[in-house]
Amino acid sequence: MKRRFSKIYDISGIVLLSLILAVIVWLSSDGHIYFSQTSGYYEDAFTLKIHGGSRVLKRNIYYTLDGSEPTQEDYLYDKNNPILISDATDNENRYAAREDVGIERLINATAYKAPDYKIDKCNVVRAALFDEEGNCLDSITGIYFVGFQDKSGYEEIYMASIVTDPDHLFDPEQGIYVEGSNENPNYTQRGTDWEREAAITIFDNHKRQILEQECGIRIKGGVSRRLAQKSIRCYARDQYGGDNKFKAELFYKGQLPHRIVFYAGGNDYYCKVKDPMIHRLTEDLNFATMRFMPCALFLNGEYWGIYFLSEEYDDTFISDHYGAKKKDVVMIKSGVLKEGEYEDYEEYLGMKRFIEEEDMSLDGNYEAACQMIDIDSFIDYYALQIYIQRHEDWPSANYALWKTREDEGSAFGDGRWRWMLFDVNSGGMDSFTNDSLLEVLCDDKMFYSLYQNEKFRKQFAERILYIGKEVLNAENCGRFLEDYKRTMAVPLAESNKRFYPAVQAEDFDNYLECLTTFFENRYDAVWNILVENMGEAWLSQNGIQK
Numbered sequence: 001m002k003r004r005f006s007k008i009y010d011i012s013g014i015v016l017l018s019l020i021l022a023v024i025v026w027l028s029s030d031g032h033i034y035f036s037q038t039s040g041y042y043e044d045a046f047t048l049k050i051h052g053g054s055r056v057l058k059r060n061i062y063y064t065l066d067g068s069e070p071t072q073e074d075y076l077y078d079k080n081n082p083i084l085i086s087d088a089t090d091n092e093n094r095y096a097a098r099e100d101v102g103i104e105r106l107i108n109a110t111a112y113k114a115p116d117y118k119i120d121k122c123n124v125v126r127a128a129l130f131d132e133e134g135n136c137l138d139s140i141t142g143i144y145f146v147g148f149q150d151k152s153g154y155e156e157i158y159m160a161s162i163v164t165d166p167d168h169l170f171d172p173e174q175g176i177y178v179e180g181s182n183e184n185p186n187y188t189q190r191g192t193d194w195e196r197e198a199a200i201t202i203f204d205n206h207k208r209q210i211l212e213q214e215c216g217i218r219i220k221g222g223v224s225r226r227l228a229q230k231s232i233r234c235y236a237r238d239q240y241g242g243d244n245k246f247k248a249e250l251f252y253k254g255q256l257p258h259r260i261v262f263y264a265g266g267n268d269y270y271c272k273v274k275d276p277m278i279h280r281l282t283e284d285l286n287f288a289t290m291r292f293m294p295c296a297l298f299l300n301g302e303y304w305g306i307y308f309l310s311e312e313y314d315d316t317f318i319s320d321h322y323g324a325k326k327k328d329v330v331m332i333k334s335g336v337l338k339e340g341e342y343e344d345y346e347e348y349l350g351m352k353r354f355i356e357e358e359d360m361s362l363d364g365n366y367e368a369a370c371q372m373i374d375i376d377s378f379i380d381y382y383a384l385q386i387y388i389q390r391h392e393d394w395p396s397a398n399y400a401l402w403k404t405r406e407d408e409g410s411a412f413g414d415g416r417w418r419w420m421l422f423d424v425n426s427g428g429m430d431s432f433t434n435d436s437l438l439e440v441l442c443d444d445k446m447f448y449s450l451y452q453n454e455k456f457r458k459q460f461a462e463r464i465l466y467i468g469k470e471v472l473n474a475e476n477c478g479r480f481l482e483d484y485k486r487t488m489a490v491p492l493a494e495s496n497k498r499f500y501p502a503v504q505a506e507d508f509d510n511y512l513e514c515l516t517t518f519f520e521n522r523y524d525a526v527w528n529i530l531v532e533n534m535g536e537a538w539l540s541q542n543g544i545q546k
Helices: 002-028 166-170 274-281 315-322 342-357 363-372 375-387 436-443 445-451 454-471 474-499 505-534 536-541
Strands: 033-035 040-042 046-048 050-052 059-064 083-085 123-131 136-146 158-163 196-203 209-220 231-235 259-263 292-299 302-310 329-333 336-339 400-404 418-420
Touching (some): 033 123, 046 136, 083 123, 123 158, 136 158, 136 196, 158 302, 166 196, 259 292, 274 292, 274 302, 274 474, 342 363, 363 454, 375 436, 375 505, 436 445, 445 454
Parallel strands (some): 040 136
Antiparallel strands (some): 046 083, 123 136, 196 209, 259 302, 329 400
C-alpha cells in the first residue's frame, strides 16, 4: 500500500506541476504576438487584430504603418479598435515623392522626377510587444495587398515586399538609397558598413507566399547605381533571421540560396530583357548562368517597379550547382578575389601570365593551359560573348571565373578554372555586322594567345556556329521575345511610367524588334567574320561549313 500511495503521489505531483506551468503560460503569453490575418491578397477591406502579449502582466503592443520599427512613441494597439486594412493606393506618396534617389536615364544623366500620380501601394503593418521596462519582447511584420484584382501589371509575375526602417534607405547620413550628405553619394557606397537590416516577403506568380525572412540589403551595380530604380542585393545571415540561407527553393528544387538579387536591368533598364533572355537560352552551355524571374517590388509598401528576382554567384551557388565544397571555392570577378584566399589569387595571376606570355601555338604549352582551365568552358563563354557582340565593359570587366582549391575528384571539382556569365545588359546586340571577334583579339591577351593554337581555333569556330544554329537561332530567340512581350509589356509599361516616363510603348516594341532583327541576321554575319579572320580555305580544310 505504501508503494502504491507513493506512485499515485508522484503522478499527482507531475499533473499538478503541468497544470501550474500551463496556467503560467496562459497568463503571461510571454513575448509572442501574431496577426489575425496572414500576409497576402485580399479583395476587400478588413480589420486586423493583434493577438498575444499578456493577460495579467503589463504588456503593450505598439505598431507602425510606414515601415519603421515600432517604438513606444508609435501607435498603441487597442484590442477594441483593430486596424483597418483597405486599398492603400489612395494614400499620398511618401517615399516615391523623393527626388534625391538618382537620375532617370544614364544617357545625358536626365534628372529624375517623382511620379505626379498616386502609385499603387500595399499595407505594411509592423508591431512590437514591450514589457513595462520598455524591453521589446517580440516583433512581427504583415504585408497586405487589398484590391489588386482590379489593378493591371501584376499578372503572371512574382510580387515581393522589402520593409526596412525608412532611415536605412533615406537618411542623409546612413540611408543607402539616396545621394545623402557624405562626400560621395550614399548609393555608391559598398561593403558591410552599407548593409541594412530588412524584412523580405515574396509571393509566387500564383500569389502564394513562399518566403518571409529577415535579411540584410545593399545597393548593387556599377554605373546603374545612379538610376532612381536601383538593384538591391539581399543576404541571409545568422544575425538577422537565424539562418544563412533563404528558406525557400526560389530557383531550383533542393537549393536554398544565400544571396538573392532584385535586379533592375542595369543598362537595359526599361526593357530588362537581355540578361533574362541570354541566361535562359544558354543555360546548357559550358559556363555558369543564373535564373531570372519577373517580380513587382514594393518598398516599404510603395510600388517600386518591375525587377527580376535572380540568383547571384558566390560559394553557395557553386556548391549547390556543381557539388564543390564551399570551403574550397575560389572565385574571381572582374579581376577581384570574391571567394578564397590571397594565395588563390596569386595562382590566378600565375595562370594568366602563363597563358598570355607562353607560345600557345605549341601543343605542349596548350595542353598545360588546358590543365589549368576548362577549355570547353572558356571557349563556350567567349564564343557566346562574341556572338552577342559584347563590348565596351567586356572583356576588360564584367567577367567571372571559379575553381576548387584542390582536386576533389569530381566532375567539376578538379581544380580547373571555369567561366561564369553575368551582366550582358550593355554593349551588345545593337549592330549584327560588327567584327566582335577582331575586337576581342585586340583587347584580350589571354584569348589572343590561345587563338594562336589551331586546335583552339577549330573548336572555337565550331562552337560559335553551334551557338548560332542551335542555341541563339532566330526561332528560339523569336519565341522568347514573343513570350516576353506578351508577359511583360503591361508590367513594364507601369514600371516605366513610375521611373522612366519618357519611355513610350513603341520604344519597348522597337527595342524587341531590334533584338529580333539582330538574331535573324547575326549567324550570317558571324560566318563572314570567321571567313574574314580565319580564311575560307582554312575553315574548309578543317571541316567547318556554314
